[in-house]
Amino acid sequence: MNEIQKKILINSIIEESGVNAHSLKNYNYVFFGSARFSSIFLKTLASQYFLPKIVVCNPDKPIGRKKIVTPPQIKIFAQENNIDATQPKNKEELENIAKIYQKNGAELGIVAAYSKIIPKSLIDAPPYGTWGIHPSLLPKYRGATPIQSALLAGEIETGVTIYQMDEAVDHGPILYQLPVKILPADNYLSLEEKLAINAVVAFLKTVQVFIEKKDGVPEIQNHETATFTKKFTTADGAVDIIKNLPLEIYRKIQALNPEPGVFTLNYPSREGQRVKLLEAKEKTGQITITKIHPAGKNPTEANLALK
DSSP states (O other), X not given: OOHHHHHHHHHHHHHHHTOOGGGSOOOXXXXXXXXXXXXXXXXXXXXXXXXXXXXXXXXOEEETTTTEEEOOHHHHHHHHTTOEEEOOOSHHHHHTHHHHXXXXXOOEXXXXXXXXXXXXHHHTSSTTOEEEEESSOTTTTBSSOHHHHHHHTTOSEEEEEEEEOOSSTTOSOEEEEEEEEOOTTOOHHHHHHHHHHHHHHHXXXXXXXXXXXXXXXXBOOOGGGOXXXXXXXGGGGEEOTTTSOHHHHHHHHHHHTTTTOOEESOOTTOTTSOEEEEEEEEETTEEEEEEEEETTSOOEEEEEEOO
């Protein structure tokens, strides 16, 4: 999705929601996040004139084969917009952020795709508490991989949930939910972007209902119906071109690229070689692999119809 398409999508969703972002007060909030989802969310939220007071993200880490120490995208965005960024390495440093809250008068905490457990003392520190932004319709798909899990399951709808955080993972009362359709061509990256943009609208709606109008009622999750996701490993990306159903292979390609990736050892004419399956398409029930990456070679176009 290019920037023009993104802007059109944002405007259409906001218009449909009835939220006038420009009429809302820009609350003094602290943002926790590190992954791509959180980066898209924050950049989109900033485009609606909601900039955080402080950004909390993971420490810089080595990336790629050359192990170049690289900051999270969130930190880069903060630096570009003159926003303070802090990168706690442990629980003690994380708990110290409560002092920053007090110093800067933070009113709200927002957490989106932040990998560390946030202490209850920090969750409860701001007057409006801390809100979690989760890319599923909770209590379904709690945990680290809700987007991949929805694609693997062949869901036709998912969504975003704004919830009041507590000590358990994705467990607190629901403040607002916004359903999002999953299109047949959606892959992990496209769905992640769509959900992050919709999450901004859901957040603005939550601000309007729970803070400005003060007429929202949090809904306790039905914990008995909760489903949980897991972190995927390289082994989860293995497929057998002959034995696995074409639809199963397609869903893995859509869900598990770029990480941990999908591969096979019995790609036609390359038996015994490890071949990454990068892209596929589905048309009238026919699954076709359209891009592969053989071991030791460059990625290349493909045209393998699965039977």
